[in-house]
Amino acid sequence: MYLPTEVPKFHIALRGEALLNNPRWNKGSAFTVRERKEFGLIGRLPSRVNDIDMQCKRAYNQLQMRDTAIAKNSFLQSLKDQNWVLYYTLLSRHLEELTPIIYTPTEAEAISKYSHLFRRTEGLYLTFTHQDSMEDDFLEQTRGRDIDLVVVTDAEAILGIGDQGVGGIWICTAKAVIYTLIGGINPANILSVTLDVGTDNESLLNDELYIGWQHKRVRGKEYDDFVDKFMQLVRKYYPPNLVHFEDFGVDNAHRLIKHYSPLHSVFNDDIQGTGAVTLATVLSAVKVTRGKLPEQRYVIFGAGSAGLGIAYQLRDAMVDIDGISEAEANKLFYLVDKDGLLTEQLAARGGVRDEAKPFMRPGPEWQGAQTDEQGRIGLLEVVRRVKPTVLIGCSTVPKAFNDQVVKEMAKSCERPIILPLSNPSRLVEVDPQEATDWTEGRALLATGSPFPPARKPNGKQYPISECNNALIYPGLGLGNILCRSRRLTDRMIVAGACRLAELSPALTDPDGALLPDFRDAPNVNFEIAVAVIEEAIEEGVAEVDWKKERVKEEAKRRIWKPVYGEYFYDPKGETK
């Protein structure tokens, strides 16, 4: 993180309890003596003034007293409710250790227990039954704020754990934290929203403690009208901001992004973010194998939001970077979903969703293929026949890349590129250590959640990169916001992915990680943002017209940092 050279000054209208209870402005024991006098805090705080180092030390010690990941997650949630500067400083100082606590995999567990862990609210809850007051509810939370970014979910497909109803708000708040921690976006300017349209999760419908709308999911026109009502509010009050869609069900995810992208800066993280980070990973892997994207054969296991997003992103990059036609690029993909390989025959039986149709395989190509008793062409058969060089998993099926599949792939491929991306960790398609063992250390690997390095047969440690959209979306969002682009274009996303690939350690060491280390995520995402802004300016969609050589400097100045400012009481000052 870039720290400022000067202490920022703020005029604040809050005093006493109101100031201590506001996590944006609260400094706790770090209020200076002058501030304590000015804001009525002398009797409300123990006498000694602490600096941020001392506060971090205390908070870190308290954190270590919690012995499970979920208890640590709850502790950090409370810290966020109390003091943003301390919370973000602590996370920045222990980025690698604490990201898995506040994001995947622990956040999945927290979300699944949302109604049981619930203590206080965070974000905006827009419930289907309260849509008459939606505009007032929206303004109640946003009035007087600059909202640069809205992170929204309807919670139908949370991480790898499916429909989580109102608990989905916590994926938005977790994604928002990553935007701040890694992207440097001011947390005060981010709005997390859950669209509570019910849930089809039976255990939530039957849970007496469930805290959302206990009703089956609304679908069809009523759903579309509800989402549109929300989108029109965002467009009315915050036209230049970015709307980030997270963990919608696959069909709605594709429909919504298609509908709104010509109208507003919108971004679907599961489709575009995952597509972009995977493109960067594959670009760096093919550098190691000295190949090119169009020379690969891609098998994607799980053709939902992420799988299709990856296929589209890789396909579009080949068209853009390598100049091949879309039709030629489509032929390089083999998508396998729960009904087996996506083929024309399967489509004729209604088994292929529209977005996947460009990638379905022609019938004659698979005549004589081995099928199971339901007529499905399974992953092993696909791997046998296709001899893929790239195998990607976004299926939520743990251990789907078993020894047979991996060994089969490794027979015809010197350095198989294997990316088991399902989250949380327990759903990973193959444990990276097993993939390393089964390929005698030849596999090039990255996973969706963090894993320890794998040990190669020669004793060398192979770092497992985290191919998670969190390594790219903060930079894409930051770039879009800083240049005030009214569209997040495909080329802006490709520019970000290419910049990420350029920063890969594997470019200089074939046994190095495919992506930069997560500890470098803030600097890496800053570079991604710069690439996005440069592209937006070149395409003419940016509202700023910074000269190329000034982009970095301008961007750096606008990044939010977790530092305490100096406060002055002012009845007309900040209240939110």
Ligand SMILES: NC(=O)C1=CN([C@@H]2O[C@H](COP(=O)(O)OP(=O)(O)OC[C@H]3O[C@@H](n4cnc5c(N)ncnc54)[C@H](O)[C@@H]3O)[C@@H](O)[C@H]2O)C=CC1
């Ligand atoms: N690493 C990353 O950055 C990301 C990882 N993911 C992970 O990818 C996984 C999928 O997420 P989404 O695409 O959003 O979910 P999704 O529900 O849209 O897609 C999952 C797909 O897998 C298919 N599937 C289920 N069982 C299968 C089987 N036995 N064989 C083959 N396919 C099967 C489903 O039919 C569906 O099409 C999740 O675990 C999620 O956490 C998602 C987004 C980003």
Ligand SMILES: CC(=O)C(=O)O
């Ligand atoms: C990482 C992410 O967006 C997911 O697993 O859904």
Ligand SMILES: [Mg+2]
């Ligand atoms: Mg997601």
